[in-house]
Amino acid sequence: MLAVSAVTGAGFAVSNANRAEQRRVDAEAQRLSAQSQAELANPELAFLLAAAAYRTRPNTQTEGALLTSVVNRPEVKERIRVDEPVTAVATSADARRVWIGTASGDVYVRRAADELIRAEVFGAEVTALVPTRPGADSVIGVAGGDVVTLDRQLRPIMVRKPGAFVASLAVEGSTGRVAVGTDDGRVLVYPPASAEPTMTFSAESAGVGADLGVTALAWTPDGDLIAAGENGFGRFDLGVPGEAV
Secondary structure, eight states: OHHHHHHHHHHHHHHHHHHHHHHHHHHHHHHHHHHHHHTTTSHHHHHHHHHHHHHHOOSHHHHHHHHHHHHTSTTOSOOOOOSSOEEEEEEOTTSOEEEEEETTSEEEEEETTSOOEEEEOOSSOOOEEEESSTTOSOEEEEETTEEEEEOTTSOEEEEEOOSSOEEEEEEOTTTOOEEEEETTSEEEEEOTTOSSOSEEEEOGGGTOOTTTOOOEEEEOTTSOEEEEETTEEEEEOTTSTTSBO
């Protein structure tokens, strides 16, 4: 009985120590992020502090601080100022349009020398932004389990709901087809003008387990899809979906 009590006590001690260490790491990352934002007048120092914060604890706050410090560097051609952490960025092929997603769910767009337009689109962090076509004036954004197409004025014109947290997004430039990867290991393919998928398949044959999710997607020039996860990646011929080639 004493031995059992001693083992239980040791387990609690280890658990408490682990929680204390996690709190210490979180506090250090928060401190470094805040210090980086306070040192933006010194771009090199701000970048080093933000990089250290992100290495200490990669999360929305530290990623936002890192992105802010990067665009604050003097070699950056143009700065677009937003007063909240930036979590996603996309540009048009000619770089005349820039879309910015934030941790609060807002989306901004800047066209050439035009003023910055802001819209409260999502209620959660924007994790991805991709133009609908290389020369298009519309963009697709992702937050949580929503995939939303926004028009020129950042008004939602189509909402796709894959039924799970969206972990990756890829748009085929030549056709506008939209591929979505979820955190339960599925890939969904949508036509450019439809909110319903024409194809859904599991990426498990590529080594992407259902518990890990499809964390990256890319279209190949010949219309295949490359899906990747923590345990591997594979190329999928959409004529035979679900089997990596």
